[in-house]
């Protein structure tokens with residue numbers, strides 16, 4: 001499986017990239033045969049959503065070449081970690097804008113959250129769950145949430161063994177759900193199904 005680590009902050013001095021890189025290192029140390037890759041919002045060229053055709057109606061075909069490039073990148077993954085801070089009890093707006101540009105690319109694929117904030121990013125995760133469910137993604141039972149007080153002593157991200165255990169619990173679920181989702185998509189394509197007479 002190919003799993004993205006979507007780093008969703010474009011803020012100067014952001015923690016998102018530090019958290020994302022730690023997650024990548026942890027995930028690669030699993031040696032589980034899956035590929036993990038950072039998708040950093042700061043490295044993407046994504047405009048504010050102005051397209052006339054609603055993303056849910058576009059079926060992956062976009063007028064804006066920037067959206068097409070974003071679509072092709074995101075469509076290539078089987079599952080996603082969202083590395084998310086919390087802005088005013090919700091999700092970061094730029095991350096939501098990037099998310100909203102697409103639709104079919106996310107659908108029927110699992111998403112796990114790596115969140116941080118005063119309360120561990122609980123408000124962001126709550127809203128992300130609503131948002132991604134609306135689009136038809138598969139949400140998991142566990143999240144990795146890092147409250148500032150416990151995991152950012154002296155403003156330094158310090159996940160420790162407890163943080164790593166949280167991340168790997170989400171990863172176990174995400175990998176499993178990605179594999180199941182990939183099989184069920186294959187089963188929906190008749191000419192790829194062994195049961196199909198053609």
Ligand SMILES: Cc1cc2nc3c(=O)[nH]c(=O)nc-3n(C[C@H](O)[C@H](O)[C@H](O)COP(=O)(O)O)c2cc1C
Nearest residue numbers: 009011014015016085086087088089116117118119
């Ligand atoms: C506009 C704004 C609103 C924020 N609101 C919250 C909030 O409601 N709850 C919270 O825990 N942290 C809040 N924060 C603090 C962020 O969680 C913190 O800045 C975090 O580091 C942002 O992620 P980043 O460093 O990856 O950009 C807010 C930050 C900004 C910029």
